[in-house]
Amino acid sequence: MRRAIVLGIILGTGIVVAALGTSAQQAPPAGREGGQGRGGGRGPGFPPVSAPEKVANNLYMIPGQGGNTAAFITDNGVVLVDTKLANNGQAILDQVKTVTSKPVTHIINTHTHGDHTGSNDFFPASVEIVTQENTAANMKKMPAFQEEAKKHGLPDRTFKDKMTLLKGNDAIDLYYYGAAHTNGDAFVVFRNLRVMHAGDAFANKGQPLIDTNNGGSGVAYPETLKKAAGIKNVDTVITGHSTVMKWQDFVDYGEFNRLFLEHAKASLAAGKTAEQAMADLKLPEKFKGYNIAGGRGGPGGNFNAIFAELQKK
Ligand SMILES: [Zn+2]
DSSP: OHHHHHHHHHHHHHHHHHHHGGGOSSOOOSSGGGGTTTTSSOOTTSOOOOOOEEEETTEEEEOSSSSOEEEEEOSSOEEEEOOOSTTOHHHHHHHHTTTOOOOEEEEEOSSSOHHHHTTGGGSOTTSEEEEEHHHHHHHHTSGGGTSGGGGGGSOSEEESSEEEESOGGGOEEEEOOSOSSSSOOOEEEEGGGTEEEOGGGGOSSBOOOOOGGGTOOTTTHHHHHHHHTTOOSOOEEEOSSSOEEEHHHHHHHHHHHHHHHHHHHHHHHTTOOHHHHHHTOOOOGGGTTSBOTTOTTGGGTTHHHHHHHHHHO
16 A cells, blocks of 8 residues: 555656656656656556546546546536546546546646646537636647647636636635646635645645746745635645645645745755755655655756746846
8 A cells, every 4th residue: 555655656746747748947857757658648657547536425536647637527517627648538538437427518627737638629629628817828838739620628718816617516616826836726626525626736745846837936836835725624635646635735735845945045045056955855754755855856856946946036
């Protein structure tokens, strides 16, 4: 069990980086997972799309082939959150069909990355696609959506700070609190189920990927998560690439990012390099399960990206 969790975290890390490919400013981590799945589509290093895991009544998580997909069965159909890498639409639909015969009516993308939006175009144009407005702008620039035949995979409807989709028991609250992983990370709350999909703002328990090319910010990250931690009445969190977690894990993740930023500021002021900052990062006991080593941006981790951001100010 322990090994499975660790493997999941490692794969999750690799998937995000691989999906960003060469467009990411940060160097991919050393090690074999950095090269998996390049070029989009199904890569041999990615776990296949697997059976839905029940998260709550009428809510399932479908793992594999990119970010975790949520499938929420409403009165009138199925709302999907994130559609994995390209060419996985049929696999997602096959899994949805094991739990309901209702059609997919909506897709919410938590952010722009190809491992979360890749199979949007599999679904018919009648499916309403919803994202935060910055994510819509980011998606329009993606090579994957330039082809005319794929443009119906772009968002139909956007929100700026908050929006509620559907009503009554089906209500889904969408929140945006500023830059973190990208500049368009939506927090998707299934209101009556007290469950949130956090996307890659909380991909796993480790250093987040800060995609500065898509407006991500290591300086804003802790503040954004702190604001999101103010969301009320959520017990359970679907992560971008890891297992389902508790609300407290999400709150703690905000604290982790705050401590990381504070250490970055202190290290920079002391004239240390990113590698030195990484080497003497000390975290409270509760973060001991985090996968810090071998994470982002080589031996300096996220300190490279955060230093660059701090020095620009
Ligand atoms: Zn991502």
